[in-house]
Amino acid sequence: MKVITAYCNLRAGEVLVNGEVIARRDAGSEDSWFKQIYKQQELAYPKFYKMDVLSQAGYLASELIKRANPSISEAYADDEIALVFANASSSAETDRRFIQSYESGGSPSPSLFVYTLPNIVLGEIAILNKWYGENMFAVLPKFVPGFYLDYSRILLASGSRALLGGWLEVTAGSTDVFLFMVEERESGTEFNEENLLHLSQTVAAY
Template sequence: MKFITAYAHLKENICAVNGEMICRRDKDSGDSWFKQIYKQQEFVYPKFHKMDVLSQAGFLTSKLIKRANPQFAEKYKDDEIAMLFANQSGSAETDQKFVHAYRNGAPSPSLFVYTLPNIVMGEIAILNKWYGESLFAVLPEFDPEFYINHCHILLSAGSEAVLCSWLEIAGNQIDVFTFLIEKEGENRSEFTADNLSKIAFAGNLHKTEINANY
């Protein structure tokens, strides 16, 4: 069997881990929403400030999952943790910035790097020294069966855990759902399409609250 052992939601106004809100956006702050979370959670990783929004969201939610389940990374070899990410718009947010910079001069090479959506997984791999399999897909919408099927392949081919994410950011719309799949999970949700849908949907019930019943 496979289990959902930790998960995080990141929306326009809230950030929650395992169904419990840990941060609420301060609209009067001069900091961006992601920077507010970074500061509130006392993360220290200077490269964060140079990342695009997809990579910042992936960094934050993956760190929060590690904090919620601190033993998981220590249980596995560095090539036994895979990553499976997807979204609807690829790197469109950074693509638009690149086009704007190109039209107004020479865009920086660092900006160009983030015109590939899978860079978020590279950032997480570098941070954690994970060398497992990785896949980033562009899908019309969040599809539980996609994660079920591909996690089955990854876990059957040598991976022991899979960090998954639906990572959609378009303008002011933020829909990030990151979750960890493991082969063992005491008192955790079984990794089924129904359970995954319920947990994913829990993050959309309210803009300012998370329903912790899931």
């Protein structure tokens, strides 16, 4: 049975892993929200500081999923984990910053130019983890659980044994990130549309 073995929700003010809050934003901090998470969780990947916000979000959520399910990397060959991400705004936030750098009379930095495609986040995660399986990034009007179900059937029937999927929507005004790991297990939270939608809407229990 295909089950969701770990998931992460990252929003504007809090991060949840498997439904439990692991970090909340400090409104008084001078650091960005993603930098706060990076430091609070004591992550160590200097390239994080050069990434655009979309890649930072993908990096953070995927690393937190790996912590919750540390056997992931050891359980599969480097081409057996597929990556399937989507969002509604593509790389619009980075594109906006890229345009602003021109309008301000300066020259855009190479680091901005590199991230003017949304699928770059897939490359960042794949290179870091040496996961060289199938990957794709779709631009959809909204989070659609059925998209992941349909695409996973194709991938899991053609050599992939696990799937890291997710919705990565990061703009100047909002953060809506939901990543999940799908594996073959005898028991667990079944990978279906109802469960995927429910987990994507997980909120903290105050």
